[in-house]
Amino acid sequence: MRRLLIPALLALVAPLAACGSDDDSGSGDTTLTVYAAASLTATFEKIADEFEAAHDGVDVKLSFGGSSDLVAQIQNGAPADVFASADTENMDKLVEAGMADGDPQDFATNVPEIAVPPGNPAGVRSFQDLAGQDVKVVVCAPEVPCGAATQEVADKAGVTLHPVSEEQSVTDVLGKVASGEADAGVVYVTDVRAAGDQVEGIELPESDQVVNTYPIVAVEGTDAPDPAQEFLDLVLGDTGQQILRDAGFGRP
Amino acid sequence: MIPRWILVPAAVGVVFVLLPLVAIVARVDWADFLDLITSQASKDALWLSLRTSAIATLLCLLFGTPMAMVLARTSFPGQGVLRSLVLLPLVLPPVVGGIALLYTFGRRGLLGHELEVLGLEVAFSTTAVVLAQTFVALPFLVVSLEGALRTAGQRYEVVAASLGAGPTTVFRRVTLPLVLPGLVSGAVLAFARALGEFGATITFAGSLQGVTRTLPLEIYQLRETDVDAAVALSLVLVVVAVLVIGFARQGRSSL
Numbered sequence: 001m002r003r004l005l006i007p008a009l010l011a012l013v014a015p016l017a018a019c020g021s022d023d024d025s026g027s028g029d030t031t032l033t034v035y036a037a038a039s040l041t042a043t044f045e046k047i048a049d050e051f052e053a054a055h056d057g058v059d060v061k062l063s064f065g066g067s068s069d070l071v072a073q074i075q076n077g078a079p080a081d082v083f084a085s086a087d088t089e090n091m092d093k094l095v096e097a098g099m100a101d102g103d104p105q106d107f108a109t110n111v112p113e114i115a116v117p118p119g120n121p122a123g124v125r126s127f128q129d130l131a132g133q134d135v136k137v138v139v140c141a142p143e144v145p146c147g148a149a150t151q152e153v154a155d156k157a158g159v160t161l162h163p164v165s166e167e168q169s170v171t172d173v174l175g176k177v178a179s180g181e182a183d184a185g186v187v188y189v190t191d192v193r194a195a196g197d198q199v200e201g202i203e204l205p206e207s208d209q210v211v212n213t214y215p216i217v218a219v220e221g222t223d224a225p226d227p228a229q230e231f232l233d234l235v236l237g238d239t240g241q242q243i244l245r246d247a248g249f250g251r252p
Numbered sequence: 253m254i255p256r257w258i259l260v261p262a263a264v265g266v267v268f269v270l271l272p273l274v275a276i277v278a279r280v281d282w283a284d285f286l287d288l289i290t291s292q293a294s295k296d297a298l299w300l301s302l303r304t305s306a307i308a309t310l311l312c313l314l315f316g317t318p319m320a321m322v323l324a325r326t327s328f329p330g331q332g333v334l335r336s337l338v339l340l341p342l343v344l345p346p347v348v349g350g351i352a353l354l355y356t357f358g359r360r361g362l363l364g365h366e367l368e369v370l371g372l373e374v375a376f377s378t379t380a381v382v383l384a385q386t387f388v389a390l391p392f393l394v395v396s397l398e399g400a401l402r403t404a405g406q407r408y409e410v411v412a413a414s415l416g417a418g419p420t421t422v423f424r425r426v427t428l429p430l431v432l433p434g435l436v437s438g439a440v441l442a443f444a445r446a447l448g449e450f451g452a453t454i455t456f457a458g459s460l461q462g463v464t465r466t467l468p469l470e471i472y473q474l475r476e477t478d479v480d481a482a483v484a485l486s487l488v489l490v491v492v493a494v495l496v497i498g499f500a501r502q503g504r505s506s507l
Contacts, residue, residue: 068476136376138458143477164376165458166465168473176458180360181375 032227033061033079035070037086037214039110039170042194043247044084047240051231058227066169067091067145074099074219081222082231084214086110087145091215101222104215106252107235108244111207112149113189115177115199122183127157127204130184138173138182141166146173149210150186156206174199188212193248213252273490280487281480288484296462297470298488304378304466305446308385309393312442316393317435321423323394324401342391349387350455357383358456380457381464385446392445393438400434401427437500444496448489 032051036044041064048060063070063080067090074080075097083100084107085091091104116124122135130137139161140147147166154161164182167173173185178198192201216235218228234240241251281288288294323335341349355361357374367374374380404427412426413419428435450468457464459473467489474482 066476072479138376141459141473141476143473163460165460167459168454168476172454172459175455179354179358181354181358 029057030224030227031059031061032081032224032231033063034082034084034231035063035065035074035078035080035219036082036084037067037070038064039086039188039190040064040084040214043243043249046243047231047235050239050243051234054234055227055230058224060231068093079223080219081224081228082216082218084216084235086212086214088213088215089145091217094217094219099220101218101220101225101228104217105232105236106213107216107240108214109250109252110188110190110212110214110248111204111250112146112153112186112210112212113192113204113207114202115174115185115187115192115195116183116202117177117180118197118200120200120202121180124184124202126202127153127159127206130161130186131159136181136183137161137163138165138167138176138185139163140170140173140186141168144168145212146170146187149188149212152210153186153204153206156209190248211250214249276483276486276490279483281484284480285484288478288481289488291481293461293465293470294481294485297465297467297485300378300381300462300465301447301467304381304385305443307382308389308446309439309443311382311386312390312393312446313435313439316390316438316442317397319390320394320397320401321427324398325406339391339395341388342395346388346449346451347455350384350452353380353384353387353452353456376458376460376464378463381453381466384452384456385449388449388452389442389445392441396438396441397431397434400431400438403434404430437502440496440500444493444500447492447496 034044034048044062044064048062051060052058063078065073067085067087070078070080070083071085071090071093074083074094083091083094085094085104088104091100094100095104114124114127114130116122122129122132124130124135129135139150142148142151146169150161165176167176170187170191173182173187174191174195176182177185178195189201189203189207192199216232218225218232222228235244245251289298319338323331323338356363357367357380358364359368359375372379374383408426408430409422412422417425448468449466450472453464453466454469454472459465459469465473467485471482471485471489474485
């Protein structure tokens with residue numbers, strides 16, 4: 001039975017997989033697949049455009065997600081050529097799995113910032129204000145990088161937060177702040193910048209002690225080692241760095 | 253009689269549905285299984301899920317039974333459209349339901365001001381979880397009960413009425429007992445849907461241990477740090493789902 005059913009099941013999956021790759025064939029002959037942390041969405045889309053403009057015949061495919069999800073996907077065989085992580089912990093996982101081609105290089109930094117709804121209805125001015133009884137604070141869960149950073153700021157500031165919700169991602173926190181459900185949330189400075197006028201940012205003096213570093217690396221066994229290296233060069237070079245600076249990222 | 257070749261695609265479909273479940277069972281870390289599902293966070297999530305799903309099911313019975321009665325036993329212009337609209341959460345992506353609820357019951361939502369005047373804070377509370385679950389589960393009860401009502405027909409109701417029973421007595425003593433199996437299986441399905449609710453809850457209610465973090469949210473969260481625990485809790489939900497389907501079948505077959 002197994003001998004008959006498994007091929008049949010694969011027959012069901014194979015055409016789906018085939019039509020997926022057909023759709024994405026685009027203009028290029030070579031495809032470079034870049035897995036990047038969700039916070040890099042806007043910047044890496046720009047960098048990918050620059051890359052495609054400068055490299056005829058190379059098609060860049062971007063996949064964004066939580067860094068730990070992305071590492072898990074790559075370890076499970078996802079076809080990534082380049083991986084850009086939002087923290088060093090998740091990059092270490094890839095390195096320990098022996099799936100990094102060379103040493104990861106730091107290309108950007110990010111610091112936590114408070115986001116409040118437009119007009120700042122709860123009058124939040126500092127991290128200390130977040131501990132107030134009437135302030136509804138939403139943070140990332142301690143298990144995800146932005147939550148760990150928030151916890152660190154709280155420790156440095158000597159404040160105990162009582163969040164009304166511990167969200168799974170920066171997007172979830174921003175959503176609750178932008179809709180006015182929450183009075184304040186803690187996210188990264190680049191997230192506040194990217195959200196435009198949906199939220200206002202309040203800088204944290206404590207944040208320079210809680211700097212998050214973004215490393216990037218080519219994935220071991222990539223089919224496109226040369227484009228992968230050139231993509232790394234672009235991110236680490238002047239063009240890439242300028243795009244990242246414009247979005248609020250810091251220099252490593 | 254069916255053509256023999258139909259068995260092949262049918263079998264592929266069955267394997268497609270069952271193989272992932274087998275994969276979960278195969279991936280479970282049995283040595284630590286009990287420890288994994290009895291951590292404080294897991295117990296909080298399970299208890300919260302059971303409590304909120306039970307309340308949501310009660311609300312579904314309370315409002316869904318009359319809704320099914322109106323749809324099955326009356327006719328008025330626009331009834332078809334109304335039925336389709338009421339059943340919308342059945343096909344709506346749950347995250348869309350969550351956004352809709354947010355802009356209804358949220359602080360700045362349609363009813364936000366009224367709720368604030370009444371001193372009710374829905375956002376980030378267990379109430380929000382129950383609302384999200386009720387929203388997505390209600391159509392399950394309505395559909396299954398309306399079907400049962402139509403199948404049961406009105407013969408006994410007409411007889412009871414001709415013998416002098418008032419409409420409320422007929423509803424209580426004739427209609428409800430007659431469709432009880434349908435009602436039970438509808439309630440079980442609604443409970444199951446409430447238990448599995450994820451998208452509307454995370455969008456509308458948030459996620460905090462013991463308050464809004466139900467079992468599916470806990471699993472989603474654990475994936476990040478403790479895959480073994482996430483898999484173990486997933487198996488718990490699979491087992492609950494299997495039990496629920498067993499119950500629902502029982503209810504239907506005795507109809």
